[in-house]
Amino acid sequence: MKLTEKTIVAALRRNGYKATPQRRAVIHAIANSNDHLTPADIHDRIHQDHPGIGLVTVYRTLEVLIALNLVCELHTGTNFPSYTLSVPQHHHHLVCSGCGEVVDFTGHNLAGLEERLTRESGFRIDDHILEFTGRCRTCQKMSGTVSAAR
Ligand SMILES: [Zn+2]
Ligand SMILES: [Zn+2]
Ligand SMILES: [Zn+2]
Structure with a gap:
């Protein structure tokens, strides 16, 4: 919500x-x-x-x-x-580069990555931003790149 x-x-x-x-x-x-x-x-x-x-x-x-x-x-x-x-919770975004639609998502496992980065760089990680870009379903349909045969 x-x-x-x-x-x-x-x-x-x-x-x-x-x-x-x-x-x-x-x-x-x-x-x-x-x-x-x-x-x-x-x-x-x-x-x-x-x-x-x-x-x-x-x-x-x-x-x-x-x-x-x-x-x-x-x-x-x-x-x-x-x-x-x-x-009202920690979450991230999928952003459509066609129409700008933003979809929120939660639930990821970055603990392993953060651990590795901390180990390798000595960095103390406080936070992260994660955005994926691509095309939403509607935009894929409009450009005809949705492959139904797969
Ligand atoms: Zn996160
Ligand atoms: Zn779109
Ligand atoms: Zn958001």
Whole structure:
């Protein structure tokens, strides 16, 4: 289950952040979009109703939302990071390079890899980002690359 506008606002307050009109406008834009939005997209969408909210405010709000894991930051699919509603658990993404669809997934086993990397590099790993890119079913159908005969 994705977080909603309401649960995000509640989580902000729970973590001691005020749900200012600026923050609410950014959350509203993300929650009401089916796409993942870049900061510029978000700014465009709220500009009409909130001409006073600048791009810098959008960036600052996104920083807070990311720090609290309330939105997901996606690195592939657009030239800039883009943002979408999060789900309340550690998860990763499949991103369609055709239509931009984002599918969340959980459940992976990276423990062995992390162990090996730590051993080989001496690195202390705190976190990881994992995104797979490819084509969703719909986009494969449209380009005729779905092979039914396999
Ligand atoms: Zn996500
Ligand atoms: Zn993970
Ligand atoms: Zn697609």
